[in-house]
Amino acid sequence: MAEFAEIEAADGIRMSWNVWPSSRVEMARCVVPPAAVISPLQPLAQPEAVLQYPPLRCRTCRAILNPFCSVDFAGKIWVCPFDFSRNQFPPHYSELSESYLPGELYQQFTTIEYAPPGDRGLPPLFLFVLDTCLVEEELTFLRTSLIQAIALVPPNAMVGLITFGTHVHVHELGFSACAKSYVFKGSKEVTKEQILDQLGLVSFHHKSAGVIAGPKDGLSASSINRFLLPASDCEFTLSALLEELQKDAFSVASDKRASRCTGTALNVAAGLLNACVPGTGARIMAFVGGPCTEGPGMIVGSELSEPIRSHKDIAKDAVPYFHKAIKFYEGLASQLVNQGHVLDVFACSLDQVGLAEMKVAIERSGGLVVLAESFGHMVFKESLKRLFEEGASSLGLSFNGIFEISCSKEVKVQGIIGPCSSMERKGPSVADTVIGQGNTTAWRMSGLDKNTALTVFFDVASPTTQEASKSFYLQFVTSYQHSDGQTRYRVTTVTRAMVDGAINTESLQEGFDQEAAAVIVAKLACHRMEAEDEFNPSRWLDRLLIRLCSRFGDYRKDDASSFRLSSKLSLFPQFMFNLRRSQFVQVFNNSPDETAHFRILLDRETVTNSLLMIQPSLVSYSMSAPPSPALLDVAAIAADRILLLDAYFSVVIFHGMTIAQWRNLGYQNQPEYKDFADLLQAPHTDAEAISKERFPVPRLVVCDQHGSQARFLLARLNPSATYNSAPAGAELIFTDDVSLQVFLEHLQRLAVVAQN
Numbered sequence: 001m002a003e004f005a006e007i008e009a010a011d012g013i014r015m016s017w018n019v020w021p022s023s024r025v026e027m028a029r030c031v032v033p034p035a036a037v038i039s040p041l042q043p044l045a046q047p048e049a050v051l052q053y054p055p056l057r058c059r060t061c062r063a064i065l066n067p068f069c070s071v072d073f074a075g076k077i078w079v080c081p082f083d084f085s086r087n088q089f090p091p092h093y094s095e096l097s098e099s100y101l102p103g104e105l106y107q108q109f110t111t112i113e114y115a116p117p118g119d120r121g122l123p124p125l126f127l128f129v130l131d132t133c134l135v136e137e138e139l140t141f142l143r144t145s146l147i148q149a150i151a152l153v154p155p156n157a158m159v160g161l162i163t164f165g166t167h168v169h170v171h172e173l174g175f176s177a178c179a180k181s182y183v184f185k186g187s188k189e190v191t192k193e194q195i196l197d198q199l200g201l202v203s204f205h206h207k208s209a210g211v212i213a214g215p216k217d218g219l220s221a222s223s224i225n226r227f228l229l230p231a232s233d234c235e236f237t238l239s240a241l242l243e244e245l246q247k248d249a250f251s252v253a254s255d256k257r258a259s260r261c262t263g264t265a266l267n268v269a270a271g272l273l274n275a276c277v278p279g280t281g282a283r284i285m286a287f288v289g290g291p292c293t294e295g296p297g298m299i300v301g302s303e304l305s306e307p308i309r310s311h312k313d314i315a316k317d318a319v320p321y322f323h324k325a326i327k328f329y330e331g332l333a334s335q336l337v338n339q340g341h342v343l344d345v346f347a348c349s350l351d352q353v354g355l356a357e358m359k360v361a362i363e364r365s366g367g368l369v370v371l372a373e374s375f376g377h378m379v380f381k382e383s384l385k386r387l388f389e390e391g392a393s394s395l396g397l398s399f400n401g402i403f404e405i406s407c408s409k410e411v412k413v414q415g416i417i418g419p420c421s422s423m424e425r426k427g428p429s430v431a432d433t434v435i436g437q438g439n440t441t442a443w444r445m446s447g448l449d450k451n452t453a454l455t456v457f458f459d460v461a462s463p464t465t466q467e468a469s470k471s472f473y474l475q476f477v478t479s480y481q482h483s484d485g486q487t488r489y490r491v492t493t494v495t496r497a498m499v500d501g502a503i504n505t506e507s508l509q510e511g512f513d514q515e516a517a518a519v520i521v522a523k524l525a526c527h528r529m530e531a532e533d534e535f536n537p538s539r540w541l542d543r544l545l546i547r548l549c550s551r552f553g554d555y556r557k558d559d560a561s562s563f564r565l566s567s568k569l570s571l572f573p574q575f576m577f578n579l580r581r582s583q584f585v586q587v588f589n590n591s592p593d594e595t596a597h598f599r600i601l602l603d604r605e606t607v608t609n610s611l612l613m614i615q616p617s618l619v620s621y622s623m624s625a626p627p628s629p630a631l632l633d634v635a636a637i638a639a640d641r642i643l644l645l646d647a648y649f650s651v652v653i654f655h656g657m658t659i660a661q662w663r664n665l666g667y668q669n670q671p672e673y674k675d676f677a678d679l680l681q682a683p684h685t686d687a688e689a690i691s692k693e694r695f696p697v698p699r700l701v702v703c704d705q706h707g708s709q710a711r712f713l714l715a716r717l718n719p720s721a722t723y724n725s726a727p728a729g730a731e732l733i734f735t736d737d738v739s740l741q742v743f744l745e746h747l748q749r750l751a752v753v754a755q756n
Helices: 002-011 024-029 136-152 192-199 231-243 262-276 311-316 322-339 355-364 378-388 505-510 514-531 537-552 572-581 592-604 607-614 657-664 671-692 708-714 740-751
Strands: 013-015 019-021 035-038 070-072 077-079 086-088 111-114 125-131 158-164 167-171 181-185 282-288 341-348 369-372 398-407 411-417 442-448 454-460 470-481 487-499 554-556 559-564 617-621 642-646 650-655 699-704
Touching (some): 013 514, 024 454, 125 262, 136 378, 158 262, 181 192, 262 282, 262 341, 341 355, 355 369, 355 592, 369 592, 378 699, 398 454, 442 470, 487 505, 505 537, 514 572, 572 607, 592 607, 642 671, 650 657, 699 708
Parallel strands (some): 019 487
Antiparallel strands (some): 013 035, 077 086, 158 167, 167 181, 398 470
């Protein structure tokens, strides 16, 4: 998809259809919904496209000046392409002429950023919320990683510390003479007013009325600095607190779980930030090592004999705490979004911690999530380090984003799937049907970074076929607080063609981006699995694929052997085959927490990264040839090869049997076998490069053919050779799943008899 990748590099946008039918009926016949995956803060392809003045908006529709506007240079007037209203240029555009254009009118600057001078906001704030119901070894791992991370926090960034176990402890960093903390009972839900009153954060003249205080309400800087201080001022105090941090003092019986009040701790953290820094970029970074067993957000009782909910329990509605916990986190999500704050969760435990319940608060606030087996695992340690490191590979954390969409009158917005929350801003571009966060043309993104992607679903507004070869326009505007505190505006304006879908099917196929379409379908399937109780994803995907192939395939009716697909659609069935087998659709053998983790990352990632989650990449290394892509098939396994599988969440280095034997004999340590040593090192070098560019850092699995961990590779390969059908001497996959070849044969047989 080279042509679509170029568009993505320039504008950070990929669309399922780059040519649209001009009627709603024909759009429905295209089967795959019209949608766009956009990365609002993707690094600019042209760094010079940053303007040091505020954007110029249309006086009626509020769209921003862009290269598609018509300009009257003599009258200093520009015409908005969205509502065709005429707008006067302000005085500072007085030098405008055909030979002297402002940056936003250059045709190559369809994506541009405004960085107007002005007061910078407060520096970013990181409130660390630590679980102390851990074994001593885990607490040591967590303590060490956090001390290293705090050393990387920008000196001007504000930091705070809350610890929790049976109770919640809010630590006062501004009192360095001795350790001092305020304690909240973990088993009881705490109101905002109680939090402020106990912490002494309510102004005297507001205290009796119970009004939440903030800096504008008379809350002094000294009151705020008791709990939240610049990292440079409290690094020693914070490090000392962490070094002396002890596990929860309350003993735990051998047949019980630890008393852990995760929900109360997050509630107190949100209340503290609401009092001190409302509307300012702040992140609650929660480090959780086990399930919440008391208070709001509880997911399981304290008795070990009581199992934590599974997918089967949720399907049967045998989950006494599940719905109440989700309701609590929905309320927390609303509070965080209103405050402009973010919830990040680092869940490190062999047991579940309640990520499935927390998902709504993490997603709507634009938070990050890391899931690992232990606080000592490289996935956790390297991911935490990447959050604060500087350089080209850093995440570029930004805050307080608002994402707006302007559309031509032919297009309406159904909604967004991704890390955002609807602002309920109505308008003529709002569609009647809703997908994800809808009923609006503006969304709040409390937290976002350079990899954050949103999936926007559209609808064709016109009920009847109109003139062919028309164009429509879309504009995406993201205002946000940069990591340096400056408010910036990223503007992307694109145009696409509309044709008569009944006549110009070839034009539609030419504009079909099968990679983006596969990712969009995957995100929509996951959304419907969570939103609809009776939804069957495998059946829905099968029907969608059959209808698409029947609509655009070339065949003679009832003759499967005559079926052909254009090269523009030929990979799509393979993507759907792998999606049906992926962890997004097949939740068996995954816990609800793992499934929530997978879906959070799918919803927020770009097309390239999301496609790796659906269909991993496979690279082959051998002595006889340079590294080369290999088919994702069991036939790729050979005794004299090394395979590198990138499945996004994990990276697997798989040694063939002969390679493993040579390695075990130590040939790589002998000078005459330097080529073999280089061969062994090559996949590790590539795996390290992959890990440096990704968040969270993927799990690295190194395994050998016929070894126990080889399952991480075998589970993702096409089972073309199984115990039912295998050539002599071939590597086997023990599964009842059909192979890709059988899947395609069934698809062809059904497509040639299906009705359009």
